[in-house]
Amino acid sequence: MNILEIDRLSKTFGDFVAVDQVSLSIGEGEIFGFLGANGAGKSTTIHMIASLLRISKGEIRLLGKDITKHANFAKKNIGIVPQEIAIYEDMTAYENVRFFAGLYGIRGSELKERTLEALEFVGLGDKHAVYPKHFSGGMKRRLNIACAIAHRPKLLIMDEPTVGIDPQSRNHILNSVKKLNEMGCTILYTSHYMEEVEEICTRIAIIDHGKIIAQGTKKELKAIVTDQKNIWIEVRSTENADPGKLREIAGVKQVEIEDRVIKFTSDAGVNNLNKMIQQLMADEIEIRSVEEQEPNLESVFLTLTGRSLRD
C-alpha cells in the first residue's frame, strides 16, 4: 500500500512556478530519495506535504486521505526534520523534544518515555539536560531529528538532515535513518549528497526546475545511462586544456574540468579514448591516469540535467 500519493502537484509564487505537476508515490516501508540541485523545488514540495504551504494545484494523499481535508490526521502521522535547525536554544534538549511531542497529544509518563527514547535514539540520551547552545552543529542536527520522531510518525520527511556536519554525526544520522526504517517508519529523504542517497534509498526521484525528470530504483535510474561512458583523465595541469576542442571529438557529449581531472561523458558505442589522449598530448598536457567510471547517480543527474548536482 502507498503511504503517500502525490498527484500533479504544483506550487506557484506569484508568476514563478516552483513545483510543476509533480506526481509520485511512496510505498509503506520505503526510504525514498528526493534529489535535486539548489532551488529545484525539494523543500517546496516537502512543505506542501507537511501542510506548511498551501497547495496551488494538485492533490496529496496520506494513507489514502486527502491532506487538505484531513489536515489533523495528516499532521499527526507525519514528522518533519526541517532543512534548517529548528529548536529553542533556551530550552534543554529534553524540553525541546517534550514540548513538540506534547503538541501531538502525547501526555504524562508516556510523554516522558517517548522524549527520552527519541533522545536516546539520536545518541543524545546523556545530553538531555543540556541547552542546545552548548551543542556542536552535528548534535543540533540530531536534536532536530529527535524533535520530529518522538510522536512516532508513520512518514518521516527529512530535508537535507546532514548538511554541514562532521562525518561522525553524518554516519550516526544515516544509521538512525536505517534503524527507524527497520522499525516501520517510511522515510522521504532529501539530499544534495549522492552517496548518501545511493547508500540508503530504495527508490529515488530526481527533481529539476520543479519537475520530476526521472524516478525509479537505483538500477532503473542507472540504466538510463548505460548507453554512455564516463572517462576521467587525470593530468598534471589543465592550464592548456581547451574544452571546446575536446567536445568536438566524435562521440563526446560533455566535458567537465574539475581540479586536475578532465571528465568526459561519451557515447558508449564510439571508441574514442585514443582521440582524447591524442588531443591532450597535442596540447602538451601531461597525462597521469585514465579511468572509466561506473555509472552512478551523479552521472545520471549530469546526463539528465546537463549539470552537476553539487556546484
Added chain:
Amino acid sequence: MNIWRIALKELLTLRDVKMLVFMIATPVLLVLILGTIVANGFHGSVAVGEIRVLYTNHSQEPILADSWNRFVEQSGRSGIAFERVRASADGKLEVENNRYVGYVEISDTGIKYYGNSRSRVESDIAQSMITAFEDRYRLASAVAKEDPEQAGVLLSGGESTDHVSETSVNGARQPGATDYYAIAMITLIVLYGAMTAAQLIETERKRRTAVRLLASPVTKAEIFAGKVAGNLLQNAIYILVVVLICKYMFNVYWGEHLGLVFLVLLSEIVFALSLGLGFSYIFREKAAGSILMMIIQVGAFVGGSYFPVDALSGFMRTVADFSPLEWTNDALLQIIYADHAAAAVQAISLNIGFSVLLLVAALLIMKRREGL
C-alpha cells in the same frame, strides 16, 4: 490545552535570571532615581499649619446647637477655626481640595467627621477636640434633663467614638515624587513591552520553530493565543513583583484598591502586547519597530512618564489625551489618590477596546498568510 502548552513554553524564559533581574531592576531603579532627583518639585507632606474645619448643623435639638456654637467660639480663641458651610457636598469638596483639614456634620443621629488624610496631624487635632466636645455635651444634657428622650436618642450607644465617626477623604492626598514615578515608570515599562511583542512571532520564524509549530496538529489561532497568553502572564508576573517592591521597599502608596490598580495595569499589558503584535502584522517588520518606538516615546513625553500631565497646556495637553500612558496613568492616579474607582472603567475599556481591534487585525492577516 495546546494553548496552555505553548504559553507554558513562553514562561520558561522566566528562568533566565539575568533577564528577570533586568526586567525588574530597570523600573525599580528608574523609580528610585527619578523619585530622588525630582523630589523637590513634588508636594510631599504638608507642614503642620493653620487648622480650619468646616461644619453644618442639621440638628433640630436646641441644646446641641447652643453648645456647639459655644464650642466654636471657644475653639476660635484657641486658634482653631470652625466655619459653617451651606451644603454638605461643598464641605467634602473643600476638604478634597485641601482647603480644610476636616468637615463636621451635626445631625440628630450623631456627629460625623470627615478628616483630610493628607493633613493627618491637623485632622487628628480637630477630631480629638470634637470628641471632647461631645463628652462635655453629653454631661451637660444629662444634668439639664430637659428632654431626656431627645438626649437619649442623640447620645445612644454611650461611647462617644460611636458618634464621632471618622471617614477618610483621600482626595486631598497627593503623590510624592517616588509615588508618582512608581506609577509612571511601571506604565512606561509596560508599554515598552510592545517592542518585545512585535518580536513574538518573528522569533519563531527566525528560529524556524514556526515550521515545527505549523507542522504539528495545532491551529494557527492556538499558536497565536498560546504566545499571547504566555507573554501576558510573564509580564503580569514582572509587574506584580515591581509593584510589590515599590510598596514594601520604597513605601510607595498604592491606595485602597490594589486589586483595581493591578487590573488597570493588566489591561495596559494586554494593550501593549496587542499593539506590538498588531503592528508587526500590519506593518513591515522594520517599520513596525520604528513606529512603535515613536508612539512609545511621544506617548511617554506627553503622557506623564517624565512629568505630570498637569504641566502641559494647550495643544500638548490635547495630544496627551491620545497617549495610552495618559489614560492609564490618569486612571491610576485617580484610583489611588482620589479613591475614584470608577476611573478604572474608562482606562480598561480603552486598553481592551484597542487590544481587541489590533488582535483581530493581526489574526485576520495571519490567517490569510502562509506560515505564521
